[in-house]
Amino acid sequence: MTRSLTAFLLLGLAGVASAAEYIDYAALGRIRQEGFTNSKVMDTVTTLTERIGPRLTNSPQMDAANEWTRKQLAEWGLSNARLEAFGPFGRGWEYQSASVHMTAPRQFTLSALPKAWTPGTEGAVTGEAMLLVAKTQADLDKYKGKLKGKILFISDAREIKPSDKPDFVRYDEDKLKELQSFAIPKPADAAKRKSDAEDFLRQRELTQYSNRFLAEEGVLATVSLSSWDNGIIRVTGGGSRKAGEPVGVPALTMITEHYNQVLRLLEKGEAVKLTLDIKARYTSDDDRVAHNTVAELPGHGKKDEVVMIGAHLDSWHGGTGAADNAAGVAVMMEAMRILKATGLKPKRTIRIALWSAEEQGLLGSAAYVGTHFAELPVPADPKLKDLPRSLQENPLPPVLKPAHGKVSAYFNYDNGGGRIRGIYAQENLAAAEVFRQWIAPLADIGVTTVTSRNTGSTDHVSFDRVGIPGFQFVQDNLDYFTHVHHTHLDGLDHIQAEDLRQSAVVVASLAYLAAMRDEPMPRKPLQP
């Protein structure tokens, strides 16, 4: 093996004074060959979505997915394949069917699905629709005694906004270039943080009050407006997953075209009657722990150091959770399979983690990081304990554990199933420079962009916020944010097989380079 001349040349051209990264082209070639000629990534994503189905945290399907991923990783020859419990998370939930029909002033079928963790109806029930958008407890109290048997429409109408952009997009050169400029952040705004925290707590209190109030008043169900247009049901959770908390009444999310129509009829003074039949159930009475699936390719030489890759295994329930995020799970599992199949011997251990409860606030990855690497102290005030860290005043600094220093980097995949075009360096400029060299041999498969920008909202944040280098990829959007994200259309038909094959090869390549690097990935200073 020789040090890469290409890397030196690239550096020379860019005029950057930093050390050249060692790149083992032969190893990258073996990874590519295995990933492109012997891929199992579509088998994996198909099993997760269509044999197992959607994987709401703590649902029977999520249990099956935990068990299947553990078994499959072990069958591929990975070590220490296991489930790690965390929690208690709450109850499981699943829905079997949901029918919604208008019976007056005319008859037709409405398109809606139940929110997770909301109760079903007792068989088919019929009630009158009524608009009630409550912003405060007082807004609700005004209707005391007047809501029995009603089906409440709880969102304002929304005009459909025609879009002049294609639904399915890939990055072009201009957009990738744009992504490389960094927006200088504004100074912290203590007043805004305080008011956001108050809003958060007020909203949570209103939700709990509303759940209790609506059930006590004998409301039949609530209906919310889907957040996207064109017949798409974008549905997440409602009610409560916590044993003992009020779960409220059956709650549906309805397509814009049908929701608006009901509201227009109500506005004209028509009596609108709906018949609902929602079969849904909590799969346990008590709060249960949830599980992350973990497995390893043991290192050679630096076995106690680790490079981690991961993706969340849980999903919402409206579709089959294909792009969000069976795609990521399949890509990460495939990267592990490729690395094992090539017979390469990375110095550091490469560990995969498939998270649960990402959709409820990165809970699986946060718990894992807390157990193994660094605990984030919870505020003593019980009222504040669920306040997101970003809304806490002077959050307590993380308490580091010995293994904190042993994790070189964590790579996460959770932006739909689009191929990898680059990586977000999360303001870690030293890491950005390493990535620029590492991706040079991946340019021919479309990976060209390192941006210093931060990206959030998924499990790399659990690492990044305790000072462990955690990264998420720049991926082609495809139709993730137009058709698929948290919608009933998130299924196998919106997955692009070639993109998943490319992604698995890229992840395996970067994980291997990280595991072979002389030094661990450079770190940013730990921020409070």
Add this chain to the structure above:
Amino acid sequence: MTRSLTAFLLLGLAGVASAAEYIDYAALGRIRQEGFTNSKVMDTVTTLTERIGPRLTNSPQMDAANEWTRKQLAEWGLSNARLEAFGPFGRGWEYQSASVHMTAPRQFTLSALPKAWTPGTEGAVTGEAMLLVAKTQADLDKYKGKLKGKILFISDAREIKPSDKPDFVRYDEDKLKELQSFAIPKPADAAKRKSDAEDFLRQRELTQYSNRFLAEEGVLATVSLSSWDNGIIRVTGGGSRKAGEPVGVPALTMITEHYNQVLRLLEKGEAVKLTLDIKARYTSDDDRVAHNTVAELPGHGKKDEVVMIGAHLDSWHGGTGAADNAAGVAVMMEAMRILKATGLKPKRTIRIALWSAEEQGLLGSAAYVGTHFAELPVPADPKLKDLPRSLQENPLPPVLKPAHGKVSAYFNYDNGGGRIRGIYAQENLAAAEVFRQWIAPLADIGVTTVTSRNTGSTDHVSFDRVGIPGFQFVQDNLDYFTHVHHTHLDGLDHIQAEDLRQSAVVVASLAYLAAMRDEPMPRKPLQP
């Protein structure tokens, strides 16, 4: 009033040696003022879609729409508002609700709607899904005795094709220019016509055979694949509307994402069970006549000559038939209202016709033209009598009636609810030149394009094919051919109010100019 100087100037610039059209700018100004400041077009489209609902030919809602439009036109002061019967057309049909759930191998709700003129189920029924794509009677016969209780998936799977174009589009200058080039038609191909005619008759025979066979075999239902992706149910008719004909079994159209998923499960050898509950009914046992709504603004001076405007009032049943074609009906009714409200006295009578059964083959307009203007003889061979005229060998020439010479022009509106950008001259070059002059004062509201091209598929064809100048407008597409046409999303939310107001003003302007012209609209030679 003086002859328009502008028209002369325009002709001078274009170097065209044709007579200048007289344009009464003052009248056009009054039309515009009434249409833009006192519009009722949104009230009309709202009543049709949301108070009345979808308007399948001969359904109770279509009856209500016929009656309401007649009454409304009379209330606006138009003359001879009446319903004209034609037919018998067939039976009426409506659906109340449709629920489709997968119960094995996992439980979830599938998105599908019944085809018009197919029977409902007898309550909730459960059966096993099975793929059976039959191209011939023999394909069906092979399964004799093996289909009892099955739910047949009768389409092949279709891969979703990502689109790189926006869903919502308006014409730009380039596209309008492109539209002005005429594609020289290929010579008639007798062999192709013959084979198309044979295919047509064979397909019709297969449908009737299949309807009988599947019912006799005890098939529970059939499921077809929606022709568009992304959760859109694009559903038209099935079964049979004719009393005495076999109607087959319940028949659904399902979204691509769910249809493909069932097929993939079947391919893997899974037993897929579905529960269906479809409430649908024929609203009469016998074939009934259908009705066109007709009303007039009587002429002054050339009262026995007529300019006609029209749009089809019937729709499919999946949505509320807003863009197809309550929009067209509302625009044409509004044009009549505007003309009446202005107090203008057109020389020729201006008549509106709101057609029924356009969706079943332009039947309402064809019957009207046959009764009043020119009959198209039906082939003597009973087997050929339903063969479309374009597939007939040596079709018999139309038999003209005295009023044939009294119709100056017919204007039709049926390309969704997008504003008018121009007009198709249907190869009538003399008419094209008239239109070029007439639209000059409409350029500031977006009407700039006359194309010599033919356009088809709607009711102006019933006039054009018997030699009466019949025209259809060039309209902005909006999302008509991406979200709305024949889909469950065709509702008021996809209507653009400003486009309908513009269209009504344009139609009223052109109808007035046609009614005032010294000569009738020039005609093309009558083709066999």
